[in-house]
Amino acid sequence: MSKLSIPFRLRLSLTIVIGIGFMKTGAWLWLGIYGAIALLWSFWLRAPLRTLAQLLGAELLFLSLLVLPQGWERASFLLLRSLICLLIMNSFLLTLPPHSFGIALKGLPLPAGLQEIVLLAGQYLEILLAEVNRMKRSAQLRGLSGTGGWLRYASASMIGALYLRSLDRAERVHAAMMIRGYQGSLPTDSKSTPKERLWVTLAILTAAGLTIASYSNWA
């Protein structure tokens, strides 16, 4: 597990991903350089390779359905670009400590109002998924498993029940947070050290350089 702080890791990951996002389509050399940076980043964070490969495989399947009608050359570039972005962000997500997804989201450069929603959404996503697992387990205990089991999840009433159960828990969690002094933000380590700020600045300059270079006629 990396010793770097969560907001710092997020900012570095975002810098690379945004740089890749604004690249010129077809600039293979610069994409290659970004790819090397992504691999180094993933290695540095010590992302679990097996889980990473499974995630990337599933996500690329969906992406390929979208981009293949664009023609082979364009599609392969778009796919590789998406793969590099996914590699960076999944490496970041998979190396987060438990229950810190919300705190990580708090590091996104967003207005204060959106940040609170992002923070709560991150917290409640864990509650929602825990509730899904509980409902799944109770359904299995009642003998509702088998080949047609997926039909349960297509039932809108189940979705409604899931929403209400999660809401009950979310309200309890929120009340507990308020009692503990929550006022729209968590005491996260969002204050960057001068050294971290220097590294982020360097990363932004590097990404900007690579992205701008992708629009030049060089290579």
Added chain:
Amino acid sequence: MHIPDGFLSPPVAIATGIASAAVIAVALNRTRASLGLRQAPIMGLTTAFVFAAQMINFPVAGGTSGHLLGGALASVVLGNPWAATLAMSTVFIIQSILFADGGITALGANIFNMGLVGIWVGWWLLQPLQQLLGGSRNRLPLAAGIAAALSVVAASVCCAIELAISGTVPLNIALPAMVGVHILIGIGEGVITGGVLTYLVKVRPDLLPGEKPQLQKWLAPVVGVLLISGVLSLFASSWPDGLDSVAEKYGFKDKESAAIENPTPLADYKVKGLEEQPIGTSIAGLLGSAVSFGAAFGIAQLVKPKDV
């Protein structure tokens, strides 16, 4: 419907980005006062709920799958389209930045299509539809289901137009393809939205808007006009009208003069490039209604007494 990087031209990406940012800024301003202690968990959970729901795809025809957009559902549950705008925008930001679902350069367009159009079309349709169906709370799921289905189709129309303007795919291919698939996805969206709200109406009616929602005076006629010109126009008879029929029957149809060349791109209630597509009639109808309304409103402003 998440547009990836590389599908949009820079002007389209920038324009939709600015539009989305402006609406988000207004939404933040409008919801700051109304986001009380009670509302915060609902807001956070609805965001998480829509995020999770968008990860589950259901199959539609032709080897394609769709997922719940959740804009209309979020606006009903939160009882406020501005709050829903923030919740949906948050979902798309997280999806784009952390999961590469939808491009970063296309984030503005994705928020605009699925967030803004998806929410506001659903919200504007919901109230007149609920009134039309009797106005009781029990009719809310049906009204919301129809509104949600139509909002998905509206979002797909915007997406197709953006792709066409960007030069990614011609409009006469993008529009029928996108709308065709999203009519099916819209049905799924409508069923899920209606089903969830049916459950909530029975179990937690306090979460939902009241019996008689505040209906703005202009909303019902405007929505009615848009439904007639955009949807019912698809079922218009293709037979010639009275004069055309007589002209054909008695053989003077060929005297129709083309001396004055009509430059309109909407001739015969069709859109150039979409002459063979029913959706062209819809667009022509919507544009015609908008122009008629604008002209009438302008004239009314000119001729009304100054002291009114």
